[in-house]
Structures are given as structure tokens and as C-alpha cells.
Amino acid sequence: MPALVIALIAIAFFALPFVGLLWRAPWSTAWSVLSKDHVRKALLLSIKCSLAATVLALCFGVPLAWLLARVRFPGRSVVRALCTLSMVVPPVVGGVALFFSFGRRGLFGQYLDRWFDFRLPFTTAGVVVAQTFVAMPFLVLTVEAALRQLDRRFEDAARTLGGSRWYVFRRITLPTVTPALVAGSVLAWARALGEFGATITFAGNYPGRTQTMPLATYLALESDPDEALILSLVLIAVSFIVLVGLRDRWLGGAPRPVAG
């Protein structure tokens, strides 16, 4: 019984802020806020950038997860810590780090600028980079755990049937870790959608170019609190719909049992 009471308190702790938000929401002005030009731009930019960041996290994160799960090499735990550091440090710190490495005067950024005439800071590409930087570890850790739990004998069986390493990875390994891929992608996407600190530090706050929903929300809080409320509700609604849609089936964590 005490455990139940404590659990109910925990639920209330998560639910009450949203109740407060819904209570204060200026429903009558909702539509006019949402039809504002800079709000529509921020929403669109958020969706585009967070999806791009998720795709990048998948493209780079899956091979990285595979490396960490399957290849033994010296310093693997150090590499793993390094690759998940951005998940732990304050996002602003990540943004500062990105700025001093890939900024126009940064250690590497100056060459991007000089050789390719390519600049990341204060561009939409910079937003995507900042979001990928903080979001990818969620995918890497999820997929790595699934790859570790996977029964390697199924891959052996597929090899003896004539499958090359790549064919087996495609047709056996990936389908088996699909739940983890989905769960990891969703976590990474949610993290990218909510990303604030690294984005504002590295990419700034230019409407239509780098101003995503969280940035717009924060700025609106100073000038127009009602607008901030509406924007918050939009972000909450989008996240909640996705989480409920995926439910336990995908977010349960463990890879699908592969029965004999």
C-alpha cells in the first residue's frame, strides 16, 4: 500500500504541471497564435530539423552501436563514454564545445569555412548538428543494448545458410533489433525536438532559420506569455501523441524474443 501511494504521488508530480498548463491556456487566442508567421516557421523548422537529426543519428548511430557492441578494441569503454557524454553534460556546454570546434574561428570550423565556404553556426545546418549531437547517444545506447542481448547463434545459422555478413546483418540482425531501432529513434527524435541549450548557443535564434519551437517558446515567455503557453501545449501534444502511439510494444526495451 505505501508503494502505491508513493507511485500515485509520482504520477501526480508528472501530471500536475500539465494540468497547470492546460488550466492557464488561453484557448480563445490559440488559433490566432498558431497562425502567426514566426510561430508557423518555428514549428515547421522544428519538425524538419528534428527529423533530419533523427535520420543522421540513425545513419551514424547504428554502425557506432554495432562497433561498441560487437568489436573488441582497447579503450572501448572510453570511446563509449565519449560518445554518450553529450547526453550527460548540460546542453549549453555542448553548444559551447561545438562553437569552439565548428564555429567560423573554431579548430575545425575555420577549414570548413576556408576550403568549402561552409559555415555551421547560425545556420539551419547548425541546428541539425546541435540536435544530432545531443540526441544520437539515446539511439546508440538503445541499439547497442539490443545488439548485445541478441542471440548470436541466429546469425551463425544464417551464415551457414549462405548469407554473407552484410546479408545476415540486413535480414536477421536488423529485423531482430527493430524494436530497439524504433525506440531509440523516438527517444532521439524527442530529444532533438526539445533541444534548446546547444541550439541557441551554437546556432543562435534567427526566426525561420534557427529559431525552433523551444527557442520561440522561451522568447515568447518574456514578450507574450499566452503565446508561450500555446507553443508549449503544441510541443507537449506532439510528444504525447507519439509516445502513446508507440506504447509498450516498442518502448518496452527488450528485443523481440526469437524463439526456436
Add this chain to the structure above:
Amino acid sequence: MIAQSTAGVSARIALQLGALDLDVELDVQPGEVVAILGPNGAGKSTVLRALAGLVPIDRGRITIAAASGELVVDDPTAGVFMPPEQRPVGVVFQDYLLFAHLSALENVAFGLRARGVARADARRQAADWLERMGLTDHARHRPRQLSGGQAQRVALARALATEPRLLLLDEPLAALDAGTRADVRRDLRRHLESFDGMRILVTHDPVDAYALADRVAIMDAGRIVQVGTLNEVTAHPRSRYVANLVGVNLVSGVVHDGVLATESGAHVVIADARAGPTFAVVRPQAVSLQRESVATSSVRNIWPGTVVDIDRLGDRCRISLSGVLPLTAEITVAALDSLALRPGDEIFAAVKATDIEAYPA
């Protein structure tokens, strides 16, 4: 990589894997079924994994006869290692390892698809295999919807669909409950007979070996200790493992002047006029137990021992003795009662020399 030869499979496999030190030689003739029989941890499955290419060998050489001649699939000295997907080897794994996200049909078609057979063609061939296995109704079922016996047949069809020269079966009946084992064993035997390649079967159950194999190779602690038909092997055991399977006492030592001396220092009088390293089999029924150390002219062997364990099997009991010559004796319950034996009792075991069968080690 192709050379001339006549044998089907010729393998010398030596490798170190954790605590396992494996060194075996194994030959399989075309069309033959060989069972590797041995206790858990003997290295049986590792032999199969080496043949399949799932674990490289450290020393030795594995060749498989193919249509074009002898195919060297693993030879570390020559720097040859053929990866599993290129070997003409099919494997039925323990627990079958069917792919859970694919239907029975897709499981069987997997090997053909992996080898580049077009989708429709692969599915048609897979359907033929399932029909041959009597599984047409289950073609669209996922593995978890299949019974143990059905899963085994899908696994067999999947392995055979790629037309391997050598089929490996790892404990093909171990995953089944006792009720269905006999039926599945009979089915498996029928399906194995219709496959004309070479077959190697790993099992720890002599019943499987007897039903399915032409020859058995007894494996213990990483070595093959005996090869022959099951009858030959059980008639003259050369390992404690086989002796225990058959339920006889195995004594090994060196014979000199009609007396076999064991390493532990026991002396066994045998009726045989041989000399040198020798195995001797003492059937438990031939061992009689007595409270006094009285030898007669016909009973030439008397050893003291301590009763370790008493097992009742119907109207007979098996008495395990420890001592300089550990033995199992089988006596009647009446004899047990008259001796009033209890674990821990000191007793004498007597065996006639003519009841001991000796053969060269």
C-alpha cells in the same frame, strides 16, 4: 583449393577454446551417417562449428568432397579458410534457431535467397521442401506457432534446401519432450535416409545414435576415444563414458603373467593369456559380495571395498563400492538383505577370472 581424393569428409580439427583443448580426427564416407556421442562439454558441438566454419581451427585440415574434387575448407598452415556461407555444409542447430520474424516458408527459402535465387523461384522450391516434410499447411506459420517436431522438420528443410554435401545435426532431438521424441526420431530417420550426402550427428543419447547412425565416434574431453558401430563400441568399451552408458565396470591397466595391474594398484587375475596394456570389462552381475575374504579356486579375485551407494531397481540392487578398485555390483534384494548392507560398510567383492573379458588397450 581443389585436389584429388576419394573420401567424403576428412577432418583433423585441433583448436583451443577457453578450457576446451580439442584434437580430433574424423572421416566420413559418402552417404554415411556418423554420430558423435559423448558427455556434455566433450567438445562435440565445437567439432560441428569447426566443420561449418563458425570457429576457425588452430591446427589440422578439413576437406569435403565436392563434385569437382576435394574441397579444402580449412587449412591454417596453407592459409586457407573458407567462410561458412561458402561451404557446402548445412546445419540443423540445437533448438533449431528458426528465424522468428520469418514464416516457415521464408525460413526454408532463406538459404536460396542468400545465394541469389530469385524470390519466386526460392519460394517455390521452399514450398516443395515443406511439402516433402508434410508441412504444407504450416508454410505461413511463424516459428512460435510450430510444435517441436514441426520446427525440427522446418530446420531440416531449411538446411537441405541449399543442397549441402555435408549435413550437420547438433542434438536434433534434445529440445523435444519425451512423449514426442520417439515419433520425431522415426521421422528424422526417414528424412535423413532420403538425403544422400554425408551426415554427422552430435548427441549425448545413445538411443539417437543407434537409431540414426551407421557409425559412432565416442568423444570425451576433446578427444575421440573410440570409433565403430554402436555394437562394436558397446561390446568393448574404451572409455569410462561408454562403460557407464552400457552399465559395466571398465578396468584398464597392464597385464603381466595373467595379472592386470591398474594404476591405482589393484591386481585383477584374468583368464586370458595376453600381455601389455589391456582393458577389462567386469559385468556388475558377475560381482558377488561377501562379508569375509574367502577365495576359492574358481573365484580368483577378491578386493576389499566400502559401500558408497545402494540403488534398488525392482528385485535387484546396484551397489557402488569405493576402494583400490572402484566397482559396481548387481545383486538380488534377497542377497542384500542377508548381507544387511548399509552405506559405509566394509565388504569384499569377488569375481571369477573367467567372468572378466579382456581386450587390448
